Structures are given as C-alpha cells and as structure tokens.
C-alpha cells in the first residue's frame with residue numbers, strides 16, 4: 023500500500039484532494055517518519071509538489087510502499103458490502119457527486135462469485151448517476167470485491183431456452199468454471215442459465231447406482247444432471263437433448279473436461295423431434311415450471327421390453343384454492359381428486375376411462391409429502407401410463423418411487439421431482 027511521510031498538515035490536504043485512504047491508520051515507522059495512507063494510483067507528482075511546498079524547511083515528503091498497512095478496526099470488521107459502499111461513496115465524492123439514500127439502496131448486498139467473475143443481481147446500480155462514473159465505477163466495484171470480471175443479471179427470458187439477460191460490465195468474456203461435487207463445469211454466464219438451486223437433486227442423482235444403464239436427459243442444459251449421472255451414478259451412456267446452442271457448446275466442453283465425452287451423444291435441437299425410441303432405462307425431465315411437453319417423447323424413448331424410471335420435475339402449487347383455478351385441460355386427472363379423499367362419488371366426476379387409469383397407479387403415501395404433491399404425482403402417473411399404453415397397445419404398471427421438493431419458489435409453490443417406475447405388465451421383475 024502506498025503511504026506518504028511525514029505528517030504535518032498533509033492529512034488535511036490529502037483529505038481535501040480525496041486521496042487519503044480512510045480505511046487505514048496513520049503509522050509511525052521504525053525510522054521515526056510518519057506514513058499517511060493514500061489511495062493507490064491517485065497521487066500525482068503535482069500533489070507531491072504541493073505537499074512539499076507547504077512543509078516546514080528541513081522536512082520532506084516521499085511516496086513509499088508499506089508492506090503491512092494497519093487497517094482501522096472499523097475497516098477490519100467491515101463486511102464486503104460495507105466496504106463496497108464505503109468505496110463507492112468515495113468514488114461518487116471524487117466525481118463531485120452527493121451520496122444519497124437512493125444510491126445507498128442501489129449498492130448490492132449480495133452477489134454470486136464464479137471464480138474471478140462476480141455476478142451482480144438485477145436490482146442494483148439503477149440510479150442514473152452511476153452511468154456518469156463510466157468504467158471507473160466497475161473497476162472500483164471489482165477491486166473492492168476482489169474480482170477481475172463483473173456481470174449483472176437481468177431477467178431469465180421466457181423464450182424456452184431460458185436465456186439469461188446477463189450483461190458483462192468488466193472483462194472480455196463470460197466463461198467461468200465451477201467445481202461441484204468433484205465435477206468440473208464451464209459455461210458462459212452471459213449465455214447459459216446457472217441453476218445453483220438444484221444442488222440437492224444433483225447430489226441425490228449422484229448417489230444413485232445405475233451401472234450399465236442408458237439415460238436420456240431431455241433437458242440437458244450444460245450437463246447439470248448428465249454429468250453426475252455419468253461420473254458418480256455410473257450410467258453407461260447418455261443421450262443428451264438440448265436446443266440452446268450455447269448450452270450445447272458448454273455441455274460439449276464439460277463432457278471433455280470430465281473425460282466422459284465418449285459416453286454421451288448430444289442431440290441438438292427440439293427434443294420433441296427426436297427420432298430415438300426404445301433405448302432408455304431412465305429418462306430425466308429437468309424442466310420447470312413443467313416438463314409435461316416432454317412426457318410423450320419420454321415414453322417413446324423408454325425401453326419397450328423392460329420399461330424404466332422417469333425423473334419428472336414440476337413446480338407444484340399446494341394451495342388448493344388456487345389449484346382449482348388452473349385450466350381444466352392442464353390438470354384433468356388432478357381435478358378428479360382435488361379437495362376429496364379419493365371417494366368413489368368424486369371419481370365419477372371424471373370420465374370412466376380416466377378414473378380407471380387413476381386406480382392403476384400404485385400409491386404410497388410419503389412422509390413429509392403434502393396432499394397436493396401426492397395428488398399431482400398420482401395424476402402424472404396416470405397420464406404417463408395412458409401415454410405408454412396408447413403407444414405400445416399393452417398394459418403398463420406405474421409405481422411412485424419418490425416425491426421430493428428441490429426448492430420452494432413461494433410459500434405454496436415447490437419445485438418437485440417425482441421418480442416414476444414404469445414397467446410393461448409382462449416384464450421380468452426388476
């Protein structure tokens with residue numbers, strides 16, 4: 023850290039010129055000189071001349087480096103957000119601006135760190151004044167947060183590929199790398215979505231034992247599930263579907279980074295056009311709010327002779343009053359059991375065909391499972407069974423293995439994963 027010596031009236035001068043580093047102490051050095059902390063890169067030769075001119079004869083002033091500058095206690099105890107706020111206040115003052123409550127509100131309090139890139143949330147730095155500070159603003163933010171690159175989140179576009187509207191504020195590209203449960207992931211934060219909230223499901227998937235199995239990952243993204251299935255669960259081969267070309271590029275790199283590129287075939291494009299059929303022991307449907315559009319193709323790729331397991335993701339509302347307001351077509355089977363405890367009377371409100379399908383899904387009540395989740399799981403099982411039977415023209419049996427929340431979005435909306443075991447009735451027992 024650069025420091026000036028000796029003291030005299032220099033402190034006031036430096037403060038006036040906004041060069042004094044207020045987060046560090048004035049220090050007495052072993053040779054008797056006094057060091058005043060100054061902000062790195064701010065002190066010019068002109069400042070030094072001014073200082074020397076105002077000093078008593080026989081004293082002088084030089085710029086030197088202090089190896090271990092002593093921070094003020096308050097500065098030492100500051101959180102990164104407080105430190106950032108302090109440095110921004112200083113920057114605004116340097117530009118002759120006035121600190122205000124609006125600016126204070128605009129300072130981010132949390133951020134995501136991806137190695138040397140810090141991703142700011144969409145709610146910060148909205149005031150017009152920030153733009154006037156130009157690139158110095160982003161350099162200050164980056165150095166305060168000990169980052170080299172900065173990006174800012176926008177909304178995830180509802181465009182089907184879930185493109186994040188992320189803008190790069192500082193740095194040349196948005197490629198970052200993560201290590202997660204022993205798996206290396208790389209992706210461009212400006213092009214691909216980062217789903218940190220799926221961690222519990224990623225860990226669960228990693229703990230499954232699936233040797234010799236073939237998996238179809240219908241919504242592979244950058245490989246958040248494809249990779250733990252390959253690296254930890256021991257899946258033999260994955261067919262990974264993805265229509266966002268940027269995610270496809272990241273997926274390709276990730277397979278290579280983890281040395282499993284020979285065990286995965288990437289199918290770029292819309293998975294509903296997939297020609298593949300009758301290959302999968304397991305299908306992952308990691309799309310929210312609903313993966314329902316992928317159910318027919320999941321049934322098509324599932325092995326006809328033995329069947330297999332579907333991992334179905336869905337955001338499920340557990341507020342019955344609201345659930346009833348959903349379009350009828352969407353929750354046809356669910357409406358059969360909404361607000362009732364499976365009484366025969368209520369079942370008669372649906373078509374006999376659908377009621378029959380409901381009866382054939384094996385139901386186990388899971389502890390900690392809300393009734394709405396159970397009803398959604400049963401309705402989903404019924405729909406999958408019907409799809410499989412229409413496709414193959416023979417009876418299938420469906421078993422609910424697991425219903426688990428991954429994350430909650432609102433008090434009544436949960437991202438659930440349902441594991442459905444689907445077997446043709448004449449299949450050998452597994």
Ligand SMILES: C[S@@+](CC[C@H](N)C(=O)[O-])C[C@H]1O[C@@H](n2cnc3c(N)ncnc32)[C@H](O)[C@@H]1O
Nearest residue numbers: 183217241242243246264265266291292293308
């Ligand atoms: C929510 S992300 C899931 C990624 C990963 N499964 C995860 O949880 O992190 C869904 C991915 O599915 C892709 N996707 C959505 N609909 C698709 C379709 N019809 N065909 C192929 N990919 C699709 C999107 O581009 C996106 O990358």
